[in-house]
Amino acid sequence: MRTITKVQLMAMMFLMFFTWGAWYGQMGKYLFTGLHASGDQIGNAYATFSIASIIAPFFVGMIADRFFAAQKVMGVLNLLGAVILYFLIQTDNPDTFFWYILAYTMTFAPNLALSSSIAMNQMRNPEKEFPSIRVLGTIAWIIVTNIIGFYTLGDKVTIFQISMVTSIILGVFAFFLPNTPPKATGKASIGEILGTDAFVLFKDRSFLIFFISSVLVCIPLSFYYAHANLSLTESNMTNVENKMSLGQVSEVFFMLLIPFALSKFGIKKMLIVGLVAWIIRFICFGYGDGISSEWILYIAIVLHGVCYDFFFVTGQIYTDNKAGDKIKNSAQGLITLATYGIGMGIGSKISGIVLDKYTTIDAATQATIHNWTSVWMVPAGIAAVVLVLFVIFFHDNKKTA
Structure with missing residues (x-):
């Protein structure tokens, strides 16, 4: 190039x-x-x-x-x-x-x-x-x-x-x-676009469990994107955006560790680490405080790299290896549609409902008060359920050279 x-x-x-x-x-x-x-x-x-x-x-x-x-x-x-x-x-x-x-x-x-x-x-x-x-x-x-x-x-x-x-x-x-001209391959089928050609992969029980887990774990992910900034601000953390950017720094760091970790530990252990990190992260968001225990909030922020890379990026690699050349694009399209489309769509809606459920108005000052500990325990619980489902039913632990 x-x-x-x-x-x-x-x-x-x-x-x-x-x-x-x-x-x-x-x-x-x-x-x-x-x-x-x-x-x-x-x-x-x-x-x-x-x-x-x-x-x-x-x-x-x-x-x-x-x-x-x-x-x-x-x-x-x-x-x-x-x-x-x-x-x-x-x-x-x-x-x-x-x-x-x-x-x-x-x-x-x-x-x-x-x-x-x-x-x-x-x-x-x-x-x-x-x-x-x-x-x-x-x-x-x-x-x-x-x-x-x-x-x-x-x-x-x-x-x-x-x-x-x-x-x-x-x-x-x-x-x-x-210049990237249009592909002269005729019309694409709905199956190719939506990734339904990759449904054949569901015959593999471990892939089906991974697929379901990917959709479900996007619900907690939605809580992070929608509410983390406001939650950290109301916990009295200062310069929230600057400190949240440490999550992207950790994302780069752990991205570089993926090849080594895959060859050392295999797919299943990598994905489990990612799910455990999600649970720890939300607990930290729920109990951290920008005044007396800001270090707990830093843990929650920095865990972003482990959460995202060890589950979603590793999951993309797993999907790529499972699919093979013929349905590789369909498989990735299916995962993307299910996670960023369906999973995060459901999660965004649920996150808003949960926030309203744990919101009260102070009678004296008319100020809006959010019970963030209760809010964050919801995605932590969802991630815990996904972890149990995954540990019991997912059996593919191939290592990647």
């Missing part, structure tokens, strides 16, 4: 994740503080990304891959997204906000598949070349959340203004990316 091409692809990843990171982790706090949204309204707002993740494969698989060059589709979508964000930042009604964020996520979600398609199309050896390009996305997330934390913008509409500006930049920049 030419150096100029690599730089272009790295810039693409940086801009895309900078745009996403500016608002995603902070949206719940912004909705509660700025728009006085309820827990259910916050959950609904986060569910829009899941809805978009379900629809995006149809868009990319049936339109982008067959009629237009991927980089041009990315350019148009990001410019359209910037227009939607312009109207979104004008609203102060959480119900109206829902429709704007739904429309925006519809334009953003396809970027994840389009960026991979554009990058992979330029590579001779994606397994070796892609990580060094994709890591720029994680670095961008760390940088933008630190900027937001440093200037205390997490509860302000500025988070969406930043995304609007970078959407315009990425939208224009996309038209100058390496």
